[in-house]
Amino acid sequence: MSSGSFPTLSASLLVYVKLMKAVDEFMDSDTARKHASVYAGLEACKKKLEKYYDKSTSESEYYYAAAVLDPRIKHNLFDANPDFFTMMWRQHMDNNFKVRLEQYTTSLPSASSTSPTPSHSTSTSLNDLYNDFSLLGHPPSTYDAVESVSEEYARYLSFRPQLGEDSLTFHRKNCTSFPRIAAYARDILAIPGMYQP
Numbered sequence: 758m759s760s761g762s763f764p765t766l767s768a769s770l771l772v773y774v775k776l777m778k779a780v781d782e783f784m785d786s787d788t789a790r791k792h793a794s795v796y797a798g799l800e801a802c803k804k805k806l807e808k809y810y811d812k813s814t815s816e817s818e819y820y821y822a823a824a825v826l827d828p829r830i831k832h833n834l835f836d837a838n839p840d841f842f843t844m845m846w847r848q849h850m851d852n853n854f855k856v857r858l859e860q861y862t863t864s865l866p867s868a869s870s871t872s873p874t875p876s877h878s879t880s881t882s883l884n885d886l887y888n889d890f891s892l893l894g895h896p897p898s899t900y901d902a903v904e905s906v907s908e909e910y911a912r913y914l915s916f917r918p919q920l921g922e923d924s925l926t927f928h929r930k931n932c933t934s935f936p937r938i939a940a941y942a943r944d945i946l947a948i949p950g951m952y953q954p
Contacts, residue, residue, distance in 0.1 A: 766823035828918035
């Protein structure tokens with residue numbers, strides 16, 4: 758599943774769909790139809806792929822969230838492959854996504870309350886990473902969010918990222934524009950690409 762320098766779960770659904778389409782295409786080929794053993798092998802391969810694909814979609818919301826949180830994917834994979842992603846499943850996952858977003862605060866640390874730690878000091882708190890300007894950019898002095906979760910989410914979905922911009926770069930650069938989305942992305946995109954629920 759490692760399709761980039763920073764493999765995340767967002768690549769997993771892309772890989773599954775591509776593999777399943779390739780297997781389906783090969784099963785329809787003359788070669789597969791003429792050789793029963795090849796066809797049987799492809800059927801076994803498809804069953805195995807479907808088993809893990811079902812685990813990643815039916816049993817976990819993380820793969821969906823990772824895809825949506827990847828600005829290069831968002832809902833495009835689901836829109837382009839309705840045979841793999843039913844509307845009922847999408848609505849269920851989308852509702853779960855918004856419920857998760859509700860759990861994140863919209864306030865960001867003010868510039869006066871958090872200053873960059875000197876390079877010689879060592880941090881003892883994991884939370885310091887989320888206030889590190891070198892990682893997340895400089896937030897404004899205050900952030901008064903009046904947007905609802907639905908409004909922030911809709912704005913994120915309509916926002917066009919720069920061409921070729923990966924998830925981690927996007928969320929680092931846009932953490933003040935999409936505070937809940939960025940916070941959720943930090944949690945979800947930290948899960949390795951080979952995670953199984």
